[in-house]
Amino acid sequence: MAARRVRGCPPLVSAIAYLTAATPPRLAVGGITVAIPVLAVEQLGDVALGGLLAAAALGPSIVAAPVVGAVLDRTRRPGAFVAGAGLLMAAAFTISAFLGPVPAWVVAVALAISGLATPFVFGGLSSFVTEGIPNERRAYAMDALAYNLGAVAGPAAVAAASALGNARIATLVMAAAALLGAVGTIPLRLRPLAGEPHASMLRTIAAGFRHIATHRPLALITASGTVSQFGAGGLAIAAVALAIGSTGDAAGGAVIVTAFAVGGLLGALWNSAHPSRLRPELEMGLGFAATGVFTVVAALDLGQLWAVLAIGVSGLFTAPAASAMLLIRKQQSPPTLRSQVFTVGAGLRAAAAAAGAAVAGLAAGVGGPALLAAIGVVWILSGAMLVAYPKHAPPIDGA
Numbered sequence: 001m002a003a004r005r006v007r008g009c010p011p012l013v014s015a016i017a018y019l020t021a022a023t024p025p026r027l028a029v030g031g032i033t034v035a036i037p038v039l040a041v042e043q044l045g046d047v048a049l050g051g052l053l054a055a056a057a058l059g060p061s062i063v064a065a066p067v068v069g070a071v072l073d074r075t076r077r078p079g080a081f082v083a084g085a086g087l088l089m090a091a092a093f094t095i096s097a098f099l100g101p102v103p104a105w106v107v108a109v110a111l112a113i114s115g116l117a118t119p120f121v122f123g124g125l126s127s128f129v130t131e132g133i134p135n136e137r138r139a140y141a142m143d144a145l146a147y148n149l150g151a152v153a154g155p156a157a158v159a160a161a162s163a164l165g166n167a168r169i170a171t172l173v174m175a176a177a178a179l180l181g182a183v184g185t186i187p188l189r190l191r192p193l194a195g196e197p198h199a200s201m202l203r204t205i206a207a208g209f210r211h212i213a214t215h216r217p218l219a220l221i222t223a224s225g226t227v228s229q230f231g232a233g234g235l236a237i238a239a240v241a242l243a244i245g246s247t248g249d250a251a252g253g254a255v256i257v258t259a260f261a262v263g264g265l266l267g268a269l270w271n272s273a274h275p276s277r278l279r280p281e282l283e284m285g286l287g288f289a290a291t292g293v294f295t296v297v298a299a300l301d302l303g304q305l306w307a308v309l310a311i312g313v314s315g316l317f318t319a320p321a322a323s324a325m326l327l328i329r330k331q332q333s334p335p336t337l338r339s340q341v342f343t344v345g346a347g348l349r350a351a352a353a354a355a356g357a358a359v360a361g362l363a364a365g366v367g368g369p370a371l372l373a374a375i376g377v378v379w380i381l382s383g384a385m386l387v388a389y390p391k392h393a394p395p396i397d398g399a
Contacts, residue, residue, distance in 0.1 A: 014132045015142050017187050022129075022146035023153075025086050025121035025181035028174040030154025032057055032093055035174055036111070038158070039167035043100035053096075056108045058350065060115030061122070065347030068119035069127075069340025070204045078128065078339075079190035085120035086182025088113060093175035097168050121181060123346030126326055127339040128190050136327055137275035141268070144323040148268040152261045208340035211333070217393045218332040221284065222345050224385040225325050228288050229349040231295075231378030233356025235260060238375055239311075242368025246304050256298075259308045263315025271320045280324035280331075281393075285386030287321025290314070292379030299372040307372075314376075321383075331395035 036057065037050030072078050092114035096107045126143050133139035154174070161170035212218055240253030276283050291314045298310035326342075333341040356378075360371060 015138070017184070018129060018132050018139075018142060019146055019149075021082075021181055021184035021188055022121070022125050022143065023149045023181070024177040024184065025089060026147055026150030027154040027157065028089060028093065028150075028177040028181070029057075029118055029121075030150045030152075031158040031174045031177070032096075032111075032114075032154075032171065034155045035158045035162075035167055035170040036096060036099075038162060039097070039099050039171055042167050044104070049104060053099075053104070053108055053111055057111040057115050058118075058354070060112050061118040062347045062351045064116040065119045065123065065343040066205050066208060066340060067201075068116075068124055069208060069337075069343035070201055072120070072124050072127065072339035072343070073208075073336055074201070074204060076192055078124075078192060079185055079188060082120050082125055082190060083182045083185045085117035085124075086178050086185065088117045089121075089178035090175045090182065092117075093171055093178060097171035097175065119343040119346060123342035123344070124339055125185075126346070127330070127342040128188070129326075130330060131191065132188055135275075136330065137323070138272070140323040140326040140330070141272040141275045141320075143326055144319045145268040145272045147322065148261075148265045148319055152265045204337075205340065208337045208344060211337055212341060212344060215332060216390055217281075217328065218341065220385060220389050221281070221325055221328045221332075222348065224284070224288065224382045225322075225345060226348045226352045227385065228291075228321075228379055228382035229352040230356040230359075231292070231375045231382065233353030234360030234371065234375050235295075235311075237357060237360035237364055238368055238371040239307075240368075241364050242299075242307055242372055243304065245368045246301075246307070255304075256308055256311050259312035260315040263312040264318045265315075267316040268319035268323075270316075271323055276320055276324070278324075280327045281386050281389040284321045284324040284328070285383040285389075287317040287324065287383070288386075289380050289383030290317040291321070292376040292381075292383065295376030295379055296373050297376075299369045299376065301369055314379075332393070334396050 033054045036053045040046050040050030040053060071081060075081060092110040095102060095110040099107045126140075129143045130136055130139045133142060154177075157173055157177075158167075158170040161173045212222055236253065236257050239256035243253040243256065278286070294310050294314035294317075298307045298314065300306065300310075329341055329345055330338065356375075360375070363371060363374075366374075
């Protein structure tokens with residue numbers, strides 16, 4: 001299906017319109033996992049509760065991903081579902097802001113419901129990006145930029161709002177961001193990617209899983225992208241362990257993680273302005289491998305500054321690699337299954353990141369340098385998996 005720009009708008013305006021719709025809700029999700037634990041400590045003095053509530057906001061998205069994708073593949077009004085997801089998130093975050101007066105179990109339920117909506121604004125919205133931005137490489141570079149902006153600006157906005165007020169204000173700011181994203185979807189005028197569905201919902205979900213598992217190009221990039229996030233998920237734990245070992249101050253770990261996020265944002269900005277001309281599977285594999293190499297370099301015992309700089313450089317390659325991955329997802333998915341491919345892929349990456357964080361926590365006793373080097377090796381292996389990608393695999397008809 002030919003790409004459709006926002007009616008009457010040139011490509012640049014369409015790109016801005018997409019960023020306006022996609023960035024705020026992703027910023028809100030990135031920020032709420034920081035705001036909620038701080039709020040739990042401020043209101044109830046309970047760190048453990050904060051962690052459980054953050055998990056409640058993220059966990060359901062993994063289960064909801066295939067259903068959300070199937071809904072978007074079948075509905076005649078995808079824009080209404082995406083906007084509705086943003087409104088649901090805004091309402092849930094508003095309720096969560098009043099933790100303390102509002103019982104913790106009510107906040108947990110609200111956050112879990114918001115987690116069910118998350119796939120609509122992550123993988124779901126990504127599946128429509130080329131409908132507004134005709135150049136595929138630029139479209140997915142913009143989508144990767146929206147992810148990176150959210151990952152950096154979300155926690156930063158929470159930190160600023162908390163400094164100026166408290167975590168309750170920060171949580172309300174996240175609610176406002178989700179609401180802004182819902183409003184921002186209106187100008188996109190999202191349309192169905194395929195014709196009327198002929199199969200039941202269950203058959204649609206089964207077809208999506210079957211396509212992801214058996215179509216070799218898609219199976220490879222899904223596996224590679226999932227493995228890479230297993231490594232990325234452990235970075236914060238490794239950074240804290242490294243900082244404690246080198247300076248005795250755990251706060252240094254936040255500086256290392258921030259360097260990675262800033263590197264990713266700079267890479268996304270560059271890639272959105274200068275999309276690569278490499279074959280997407282080559283760009284993805286080299287990007288993951290380069291991230292791994294510089295992560296291993298950061299593990300060398302040369303001081304905190306060295307680690308910060310090396311990790312910052314490693315982050316530069318993540319956005320171009322992610323952009324290439326998103327492009328392959330689109331090219332190797334029929335329109336009838338595209339949203340499901342995107343949402344399931346995003347869900348698997350989220351699950352892998354959570355697993356990586358858990359494993360890194362259990363293995364923290366080996367020390368920061370060893371843990372960081374292991375994470376780098378995982379990134380390198382994820383890139384090496386793309387060696388098996390079939391050369392010159394043509395896009396699926398209609399993709």
